[in-house]
Amino acid sequence: MTPAACAFCAIVAGEAEAAVVLDDEVAVGFLDTRPLFPGHTLVVPRTHHETLVDLPPEDVGPLFQRARRVAAAVVEILGAQGSFVALNNTVSQSVPHLHVHVVPRTKGDGLRGFFWPRTSYAEGEADEVAARLRTALEAPGS
Template sequence: MARQTSDCPFCAIAGGADAHRVWEDEQVVAFLDTRPLFPGHTLVVPREHVPTLTELPADRLGGFLAAVQRLAGAMEHGFGAAGSLVAVNNRVSQSVPHLHAHVVPRNPKDGLRGFFWPRTRYRDEEHAAETARTLRRALGGSS
């Protein structure tokens, strides 16, 4: 099993804690952000506790980025989005010190301006669950 830290919430999710998972394999777990910019906003994290992108071993980079790439395509396909935003913070603005890529569906005039992003919440638990199911289907997984 990958090295994990007991006080890290993303390590807990990688270890099986409850989350709206949309993709996982041996190296990464992808799950819905609990405070999304838009429905479908997903976090992709390595199972191993790695604080920043610069600390991710080179032999794990391909698997991590492949998952990010797959999610970005699934967002466009699954939600009919015109594009996607992929962002990784290293330390600054990194609310959880565990490497994570934000993958967010985007459309023209969606209201996202610069780096002052309006965070929202899902309408309710079912809205979050349906959003996760849509992404799982778009990724070719089970719903």
């Protein structure tokens, strides 16, 4: 998707309406139009990047500093007891522009754990998967 066709780029540019809660040189935060709970906010980088892997390393910290501020605000202002902070990379990403979900949470709100079924590792499988990931992460340039 080109930035010109991106719904979130249009919001960042002020060309599309959104209930904006944060707007600075790094990111824009706005209420999700289909919230899990009132205050469910999407925090997006101003520049178009589709996934977290596409975001330049120097931009990761500043983006998550904004998500952190929103997470604090939903507790302080909306009376939430905590928050759920998450993002999707490609799969389940309804708009292909990196966005961090900050969802206010309260005990007993009906949201249970993660939104998908949990599984278990077969005997020895966890060690094998961990070894493969360690090898990839230890490789130069990873």
